[in-house]
Amino acid sequence: MHEYSVIVIGGGPAGLAAALKSFENLDDKRILIIERDSFLGGILNQCIHPGFGLHYFKEELTGPEYAQRFIELVEKNGIEYLTDTHVMDITPEKEVTIVNKHGLKKLKAKAIVLAMGARERTRGAVQIPGTRPAGIFTAGQAQRFINIEGYKIGKKAVIVGSGDIGLIMARRLTLEGIEVKAVVEIMPYSTGLRRNIVQCLEDFGIPLLLSHKVVKIHGNERVEGVTISVVDSDFKEIPGTQRFIECDTVLFSVGLIPENELSKKAGVVIDERTGGPFVDNTFSTTANGIFACGNVLHIHDLVDNVTLEAETAGKYAALYCQNPELFQKGKLTNIIASDGIRYVVPQHLNRNFLEPTILRFRVNNVYHDKVILLINSGKKLLKIKKQYLSPGEMESIALSEKILSQMDFSEDIILKLEDDK
Amino acid sequence: MDKIYDVIVIGAGVVGMSILRELSSYDLKIAAVEAMEDVAEGASKANSGIVHAGYDPIEGTNKAKFNVEGNRMFEELCRQLDVEYKMIGALVVAFDEKEINILEELLQRGKRNGVKGLEIKGKSWVLENETNLNREIRAALFAPYSGITNPYKLTIALYENAIQNGAKVYFGFKVCKVETQNGYFIIYSQDKRLLKTRILVNCAGVRADEISKMAGARKFTIYPRRGQYFILDKPEKEIVKRVIFQVPTEKGKGVLVTPTVDGNILLGPNSEYIECKDDTSTTQEGLDEVFEKAKRVVLTLTKKDVITIFSGIRATPDTHDFIIEEDERVKNFINVAGIESPGLTSSVAIGKYVAGMIAEKLNAKQKSNFNPYREDIKRFSELTDEERNEMIKKFPSFGNIVCRCELVSEYEIVEAIKRGARTIDGIKRRTRAGMGRCQGGFCTPRIIDILSRELNVDKTQITKFGKNSYILIEKRWGK
Ligand SMILES: Cc1cc2nc3c(=O)[nH]c(=O)nc-3n(C[C@H](O)[C@H](O)[C@H](O)COP(=O)(O)OP(=O)(O)OC[C@H]3O[C@@H](n4cnc5c(N)ncnc54)[C@H](O)[C@@H]3O)c2cc1C
Ligand SMILES: Cc1cc2nc3c(=O)[nH]c(=O)nc-3n(C[C@H](O)[C@H](O)[C@H](O)COP(=O)(O)OP(=O)(O)OC[C@H]3O[C@@H](n4cnc5c(N)ncnc54)[C@H](O)[C@@H]3O)c2cc1C
Numbered sequence: 089m090h091e092y093s094v095i096v097i098g099g100g101p102a103g104l105a106a107a108l109k110s111f112e113n114l115d116d117k118r119i120l121i122i123e124r125d126s127f128l129g130g131i132l133n134q135c136i137h138p139g140f141g142l143h144y145f146k147e148e149l150t151g152p153e154y155a156q157r158f159i160e161l162v163e164k165n166g167i168e169y170l171t172d173t174h175v176m177d178i179t180p181e182k183e184v185t186i187v188n189k190h191g192l193k194k195l196k197a198k199a200i201v202l203a204m205g206a207r208e209r210t211r212g213a214v215q216i217p218g219t220r221p222a223g224i225f226t227a228g229q230a231q232r233f234i235n236i237e238g239y240k241i242g243k244k245a246v247i248v249g250s251g252d253i254g255l256i257m258a259r260r261l262t263l264e265g266i267e268v269k270a271v272v273e274i275m276p277y278s279t280g281l282r283r284n285i286v287q288c289l290e291d292f293g294i295p296l297l298l299s300h301k302v303v304k305i306h307g308n309e310r311v312e313g314v315t316i317s318v319v320d321s322d323f324k325e326i327p328g329t330q331r332f333i334e335c336d337t338v339l340f341s342v343g344l345i346p347e348n349e350l351s352k353k354a355g356v357v358i359d360e361r362t363g364g365p366f367v368d369n370t371f372s373t374t375a376n377g378i379f380a381c382g383n384v385l386h387i388h389d390l391v392d393n394v395t396l397e398a399e400t401a402g403k404y405a406a407l408y409c410q411n412p413e414l415f416q417k418g419k420l421t422n423i424i425a426s427d428g429i430r431y432v433v434p435q436h437l438n439r440n441f442l443e444p445t446i447l448r449f450r451v452n453n454v455y456h457d458k459v460i461l462l463i464n465s466g467k468k469l470l471k472i473k474k475q476y477l478s479p480g481e482m483e484s485i486a487l488s489e490k491i492l493s494q495m496d497f498s499e500d501i502i503l504k505l506e507d508d509k
Numbered sequence: 510m511d512k513i514y515d516v517i518v519i520g521a522g523v524v525g526m527s528i529l530r531e532l533s534s535y536d537l538k539i540a541a542v543e544a545m546e547d548v549a550e551g552a553s554k555a556n557s558g559i560v561h562a563g564y565d566p567i568e569g570t571n572k573a574k575f576n577v578e579g580n581r582m583f584e585e586l587c588r589q590l591d592v593e594y595k596m597i598g599a600l601v602v603a604f605d606e607k608e609i610n611i612l613e614e615l616l617q618r619g620k621r622n623g624v625k626g627l628e629i630k631g632k633s634w635v636l637e638n639e640t641n642l643n644r645e646i647r648a649a650l651f652a653p654y655s656g657i658t659n660p661y662k663l664t665i666a667l668y669e670n671a672i673q674n675g676a677k678v679y680f681g682f683k684v685c686k687v688e689t690q691n692g693y694f695i696i697y698s699q700d701k702r703l704l705k706t707r708i709l710v711n712c713a714g715v716r717a718d719e720i721s722k723m724a725g726a727r728k729f730t731i732y733p734r735r736g737q738y739f740i741l742d743k744p745e746k747e748i749v750k751r752v753i754f755q756v757p758t759e760k761g762k763g764v765l766v767t768p769t770v771d772g773n774i775l776l777g778p779n780s781e782y783i784e785c786k787d788d789t790s791t792t793q794e795g796l797d798e799v800f801e802k803a804k805r806v807v808l809t810l811t812k813k814d815v816i817t818i819f820s821g822i823r824a825t826p827d828t829h830d831f832i833i834e835e836d837e838r839v840k841n842f843i844n845v846a847g848i849e850s851p852g853l854t855s856s857v858a859i860g861k862y863v864a865g866m867i868a869e870k871l872n873a874k875q876k877s878n879f880n881p882y883r884e885d886i887k888r889f890s891e892l893t894d895e896e897r898n899e900m901i902k903k904f905p906s907f908g909n910i911v912c913r914c915e916l917v918s919e920y921e922i923v924e925a926i927k928r929g930a931r932t933i934d935g936i937k938r939r940t941r942a943g944m945g946r947c948q949g950g951f952c953t954p955r956i957i958d959i960l961s962r963e964l965n966v967d968k969t970q971i972t973k974f975g976k977n978s979y980i981l982i983e984k985r986w987g988k
Contacts, residue, residue: 191897208950212816217818218791222979229950242982309976
């Protein structure tokens with residue numbers, strides 16, 4: 089059986105950054121990236137809009153440009169990778185089964201980095217009733233057809249979901265000559281960035297319908313329209329507010345789900361709130377020697393954050409290969425999200441690696457005038473004022489050396505929101 | 510003119526294809542016509558997939574007779590045609606005294622229909638054997654010979670086997686006129702094709718009443734009765750082992766919870782008479798009704814696991830029984846109409862019966878070279894690693910996974926196209942590509958690539974299920 093030190097599963101930005109960091113930190117350089125698509129770069133290949141890299145490169149790049157920088161480094165360093173290769177199975181013993189046109193093979197790794205990204209939620213997942221005609225797409229599918237394959241997917245569209253992806257697609261469709269009739273959002277607020285609402289909708293006069301829901305899809309062969317309705321605070325239709333919008337295309341952009349079917353096979357425990365593995369500050373999952381980063385861990389708005397996290401995961405994966413015992417004896421302190429905070433990643437702090445760490449988290453709702461509090465053994469270690477918080481924007485705080493030095497690690501670390509009085 | 514047949518069957522659903530396949534064992538020139546672009550586009554693709562034991566239908570009816578016979582024949586047929594069939598048994602659960610009395614009635618009726626193995630089981634047996642059921646269940650009728658199958662795959666397999674044995678199927682042939690001339694029927698399609706046949710068999714499902722009328726045969730009415738469903742993701746831990754029914758009402762067998770042969774969980778159907786015969790839409794009310802009723806049986810069901818919703822339409826006749834007969838007035842016109850549930854189960858027996866009846870009329874002989882076997886496409890997901898490697902050696906595309914949720918390889922998709930799939934849905938039903946938890950999010954573009962390559966047409970010509978169900982409308986740039 090072929091043996092590697094680090095096997096990275098997924099060749100998106102997370103996988104690439106993790107592999108590069110492992111490469112820097114690993115003496116034997118035996119690293120393999122496995123990607124099932126024909127190209128490295130992951131979802132970035134189809135994101136041809138600008139808005140990538142502002143933090144990491146201090147430059148505004150398109151998705152493919154951002155990916156290309158990492159791909160070039162991978163190639164320059166001669167890091168081994170396989171494309172058109174599907175990882176079918178991983179075991180807790182870190183045996184990886186792959187399949188491609190050359191056959192089925194088992195590989196062995198000392199450490200594994202999970203970087204499989206996410207899949208999109210579908211119409212079925214949100215259960216919009218009606219018929220099942222052609223012309224219903226997920227945003228990612230539409231992106232692939234339009235940006236990579238060069239096809240027009242319809243003439244008049246309604247977009248369901250107003251997160252950044254929905255907003256960006258509204259602009260993209262418009263630029264392709266597809267009339268976007270509306271962006272329909274069930275929540276009373278958009279989860280997308282303010283910047284995107286302005287640049288992708290307002291600049292093009294596309295209506296954003298908040299507290300609205302598509303309640304039915306019409307059409308027998310191709311989509312003929314949707315019925316929308318205003319919803320109340322329980323997301324129930326308000327009678328009498330139904331309205332028909334004629335369109336031939338419905339685009340669903342209703343969220344991403346971390347792709348963890350493989351992780352579960354390796355015995356990795358999943359956090360229900362993130363949809364991704366529980367990890368500590370080394371990005372080690374609950375399975376020994378298996379690390380996770382990127383969208384497979386939790387859904388990111390910005391690829392820059394993915395890269396940073398992935399670098400940490402890659403670094404520790406390399407370290408694991410050299411000193412696995414450091415990880416086995418790790419004592420964990422819980423990092424707990426409470427009062428208005430939906431989740432936090434990492435969920436644990438490994439006391440063998442007390443290094444400055446970024447906590448990334450999302451809040452439950454739209455909030456105004458709050459403070460984010462970091463509490464440990466009854467002490468408020470950090471207090472950050474926030475005028476505006478939204479579930480659509482990932483927040484972060486740094487556990488600096490100074491804060492770490494004040495902590496009692498036998499007690500939980502608690503992250504919560506409080507009114508700013 | 511070679512378009513003269515001994516027998517033409519109208520409708521390529523499971524009933525029509527079962528008859529066609531049985532007919533293909535005789536020395537006859539046979540064909541079927543189908544309005545849609547593929548087989549199994551009607552009720553045969555959207556039903557519960559249950560091979561019913563036969564305790565439901567009233568004794569003496571066609572339903573009772575063909576159901577019980579069909580059930581007995583099912584296993585062998587699925588073996589010949591390489592189609593999934595699992596005899597997992599069924600439970601009809603009762604929550605109170607009144608319902609327990611109905612179980613007793615079903616038991617007696619089942620015995621009179623000749624159903625074997627029926628038994629009423631007490632609460633403890635039920636909860637021990639189905640650990641996730643509502644603890645309030647008091648008793649259940651156990652039908653060990655009930656099973657599950659894949660209804661559209663069976664239809665496809667019947668079709669493929671009939672073709673192998675010399676039958677012909679005309680797709681996109683919507684019959685709009687039937688004439689008689691010198692002892693022949695001439696059937697006309699909407700797009701002005703015509704075919705001639707000595708015997709005409711009406712298996713047009715929900716439109717069988719219209720066809721009967723076109724032919725000047727017996728008048729009856731088919732009322733479309735819709736049933737809506739949820740499909741849940743393959744559960745990590747078993748939810749139910751058997752088909753779980755609730756006590757039937759006058760509206761039918763009610764909402765069930767069952768595993769599918771592919772390992773998902775199916776919830777449904779409800780029952781509602783609708784205006785339009787093609788209205789396979791789902792509705793919020795219908796879906797809510799189904800989910801609530803299903804939750805009565807398994808309290809822990811959650812909508813988070815739903816991967817898709819759909820509905821199917823039963824062809825409910827005003828005669829309250831299957832109509833399977835040569836018409837009294839129009840000689841050589843055979844109605845196989847009003848085949849609502851348990852029509853899937855019964856199709857096997859109906860096929861044999863109707864084909865036999867026709868063979869007798871025409872004095873047809875059994876072919877000596879009839880091949881009753883059909884082999885399914887080799888499925889990556891079902892082979893061992895050694896077998897997979899063997900296949901990849903022969904066919905490298907077997908190692909190219911196109912549908913990641915269901916592990917469907919490029920080879921399987923190409924094979925489905927060779928066997929007649931022309932659309933995204935056709936590929937889906939033959940291979941399961943796009944039926945997993947991401948519902949084609951990832952593989953649809955890749956399937957369009959393969960369809961366009963294999964059929965040598967532009968991607969804009971690829972449809973979801975024929976006609977105007979185009980996915981891409983214009984090539985903007987690129988080669
Ligand atoms: C429409 C859209 C717009 C966006 N806009 C922005 C933006 O403007 N700015 C920004 O910073 N970020 C943006 N993002 C977010 C950013 O693209 C993601 O956060 C980032 O790409 C996630 O990286 P990843 O490596 O975790 O996942 P992915 O890019 O999804 O990569 C995962 C890879 O793993 C592979 N894989 C999965 N399973 C297997 C397996 N079993 N075997 C082999 N390979 C496998 C996949 O094929 C894929 O290539 C956008 C995202 C989308 C979808
Ligand atoms: C909700 C539901 C649940 C069910 N559950 C079960 C079950 O669990 N077990 C069971 O045994 N049975 C079940 N059934 C019944 C079973 O599905 C049907 O009895 C069976 O599929 C009927 O097959 P068919 O070939 O008669 O009809 P269909 O599959 O509807 O085929 C009829 C075909 O005729 C074609 N057609 C119509 N008009 C024309 C025309 N003018 N020209 C050419 N072609 C035409 C249609 O396009 C169609 O393809 C269920 C049915 C429904 C709807």
